[in-house]
Amino acid sequence: DIVMTQSPDSLAVSLGERATINCRSSQTILYSSNNKNYLAWYQQKPGQPPKVLISWASTRESGVPDRFSGSGSGTDFTLTISSLQAEDVAVYYCQQYYSIPRTFGQGTKLEIK
């Protein structure tokens, strides 16, 4: 199974500042035949199901604000929120869809400082 490890476990950032969450996979999730990274980022607010923000490591889903961006390749990935807004308080998960079983990182709790 591919193990996904996020850092940090929690993060407090001031409004308007940058937030950065890291995700590492235990093996590459870059599929060489199409040069795509099989990684998604999800946002989960309290009492709600998760919502997909980013697919293919760096493609923002429709309707997701452009302050959210994803980067990385192979085994190391980053989710960046360029200017934190109050509504971004949530837990963020990375997830690989390179292989079965699908696996998630343990989550990063993002709060306002």
Add this chain to the structure above:
Amino acid sequence: EVHLVESGGGLVKPGESLRVSCAVSGFTFKDAWMNWVRQAPGKGLEWVGRIRSKSGGGTTDYAAPVKGRFTISRDDSKDTLYLQMISLKTEDTAVYYCTTDSDFLFQHWGPGTLVTVSS
């Protein structure tokens, strides 16, 4: 608009069985691959398993902790997904979400149904 609603959760004792359902609307269910994902109280997300569409073979895959105890099925005539759980353990306590599987992504989610396994 895509809509998924889980039902059937509740309190059961260890060793008992339970079936939860997921009714969907707003998309062509028979063509959809579907997943179950669970979340223990205060914990992270855990993939449970998936079922392919009938045209995709209709086969299933499961996470190791539930393989042999959980069965995912579908009734395309009712636009409904099922998760049959037997020999439940306390560690199966979680909110169970059904999700669509669109281009590998868990695109749409239901609000979840809570299954509590406790004596």
